[in-house]
Amino acid sequence: MKYGVIVFPGSNCDRDALFAASLMGNTAEFIWHKDTSIPSDIDSIIIPGGFSYGDYLRCGAISRFSNIMKEVIKFADSGKPVIGICNGFQILTEANLLPGALLRNKSISFICKDVYLKVNEDNTPFTNTLEKDSVIKIPIAHGEGNYFADDNTIKSLQDNNQIVFQYSDVDGKITDEANPNGSMLNIAGITNKNKNVLGMMPHPERYSDNILGCDDGLNVFKSITNFINSN
Amino acid sequence: MKNYKAKIYITLRENILDVQGKAVEHALHSLEFNNFSDVRIGKYVELIVLAQNDGQAEEMVKSACDKLIANPIIEDYTVEIIE
Numbered sequence: 001m002k003y004g005v006i007v008f009p010g011s012n013c014d015r016d017a018l019f020a021a022s023l024m025g026n027t028a029e030f031i032w033h034k035d036t037s038i039p040s041d042i043d044s045i046i047i048p049g050g051f052s053y054g055d056y057l058r059c060g061a062i063s064r065f066s067n068i069m070k071e072v073i074k075f076a077d078s079g080k081p082v083i084g085i086c087n088g089f090q091i092l093t094e095a096n097l098l099p100g101a102l103l104r105n106k107s108i109s110f111i112c113k114d115v116y117l118k119v120n121e122d123n124t125p126f127t128n129t130l131e132k133d134s135v136i137k138i139p140i141a142h143g144e145g146n147y148f149a150d151d152n153t154i155k156s157l158q159d160n161n162q163i164v165f166q167y168s169d170v171d172g173k174i175t176d177e178a179n180p181n182g183s184m185l186n187i188a189g190i191t192n193k194n195k196n197v198l199g200m201m202p203h204p205e206r207y208s209d210n211i212l213g214c215d216d217g218l219n220v221f222k223s224i225t226n227f228i229n230s231n
Numbered sequence: 232m233k234n235y236k237a238k239i240y241i242t243l244r245e246n247i248l249d250v251q252g253k254a255v256e257h258a259l260h261s262l263e264f265n266n267f268s269d270v271r272i273g274k275y276v277e278l279i280v281l282a283q284n285d286g287q288a289e290e291m292v293k294s295a296c297d298k299l300i301a302n303p304i305i306e307d308y309t310v311e312i313i314e
Contacts, residue, residue, distance in 0.1 A: 065299070
């Protein structure tokens with residue numbers, strides 16, 4: 001299968017994403033934000049982390065109006081898998097492909113560390129090789145990762161099983177201590193209702209090979225590959 | 232058509248904890264500005280808009296705020312139009 005990694009001015013995890021996406025015999029290519037189409041052989045889109053447009057105005061607010069985002073929205077509407085990591089998650093919320101918004105971390109600090117995530121859903125294109133209720137270790141690196149949505153949105157996320165990853169302790173307990181940024185319900189990653197768009201603040205591509213210290217993140221890419229190959 | 236200046240004030244919605252505001256409030260208190268409370272930090276945007284009249288200018292600016300300048304999920308804004 002083939003991944004497309006969107007590159008904005010200020011993306012800085014695009015190469016890591018390309019590396020992770022190219023493992024397991026897959027191919028991946030960059031797609032520049034000014035492009036007006038997504039090549040027809042692309043099976044899945046990755047919106048990588050970084051500081052697109054310098055985070056001007058709000059994180060993701062300017063990128064969301066790039067040429068390529070119109071195509072990403074069409075791609076997502078067609079049911080193909082789209083994953084936004086960190087700044088990519090912020091862009092997806094600004095583009096209304098995912099509900100809610102990411103606020104400044106509760107501590108105000110930029111936080112860069114490993115966190116544990118509880119996997120709530122295993123029947124998504126992004127988690128089908130993981131076990132429900134298992135715990136994975138993935139790094140975070142963000143200043144605005146504090147997930148917020150109004151009460152109705154939170155309820156609908158819960159009712160539709162869209163809260164895929166929650167910050168937890170090593171045993172999978174959802175505690176305030178395990179919440180690095182103040183996110184509502186310890187939310188670390190959500191999907192859209194259709195489950196084909198995932199946004200997550202942690203960086204699975206940074207833990208995609210044991211040489212990097214851990215390969216828990218590889219499961220996200222394995223799952224996408226598995227989803228594409230079985231559809 | 233005429234040029235109008237728009238002054239746009241953006242703050243986090245009231246039900247959202249403004250962590251920057253809280254930090255500044257604590258700092259103010261540690262400087263013994265004890266009479267200060269409810270500090271809110273926001274953004275200020277200024278722009279010139281070409282419109283038929285101030286009503287149209289305001290309408291255009293509000294539409295831009297809803298689409299880009301503010302995020303209505305988390306932010307409130309007020310617009311002031313000046314000739």
